[in-house]
Amino acid sequence: MKAVNDLNITENTTIKELISQFSEAGGFSASKVAKAAKIIKNMQSDKDCFKILSHPACIVSTGTRGLIRDLVKNKKIDAIMTTCGTIDHDLARMWKDYYQGSFMMDDKKLHKKGINRLGNVLVPNECYGEVLEDNLQPIIKKLHAGRKEWSVHELIWAFGEAIQNEKGAENTIIYWAWKNKIPIYLPGPLDGAWGAQLWNYWQMNKDFKLNL
The missing domain is CATH 3.40.910.10 (Deoxyhypusine synthase)
Incomplete structure (x- = not known):
């Protein structure tokens, strides 16, 4: 099983880094946001999509x-x-x-x-x-x-x-x-x-x- 990890946000944390951390946060909507971001990235890189x-x-x-x-x-x-x-x-x-x-x-x-x-x-x-x-x-x-x-x-x-x-x-x-x-x-x-x-x-x- 994959452990739930806490978010670690500083004044220099970017949106990209935050969404990446969401994938480790588990529970409720955070992991879904990270998963959605990966799906969108794959869609945009697929010229036939x-x-x-x-x-x-x-x-x-x-x-x-x-x-x-x-x-x-x-x-x-x-x-x-x-x-x-x-x-x-x-x-x-x-x-x-x-x-x-x-x-x-x-x-x-x-x-x-x-x-x-x-x-x-x-x-x-x-x-x-x-x-x-x-x-x-x-x-x-x-x-x-x-x-x-x-x-x-x-x-x-x-x-x-x-x-x-x-x-x-x-x-x-x-x-x-x-x-x-x-x-x-x-x-x-x-x-x-x-x-x-x-x-x-x-x-x-x-x-x-x-x-x-």
């Missing part, structure tokens, strides 16, 4: 969005499999800010102020549904004028291209997905605010189609 990143939308409402963006920007992955909410949060945070909160905040009081709580992230009404509705419909209309039928990942690329001149576009995942032609697949493309806007537009424009 097709790398798919799968993640939920909620982390895109946090600073973790920047890590995903950089993976796409630096071509460290080949495709993303996620939910519609990823597109929602990615676009909403380009136009408006989300805010830091607490899991213990009173939802009734927040509701009276027009603020939604996503875990410990605060999302005012004007920073999500309202800003998406105002900005997505003109983009959809423009894209529809040029093409009637879209696959989901190509439509996301088209959105990435459409926002390229927006302030903060380079902070988004979808901009870099378009730029580097990394597909983003959504098994449930209508299950979110972005998808709801597509559906709303389709109500009056029946020749606008998603090819699933």
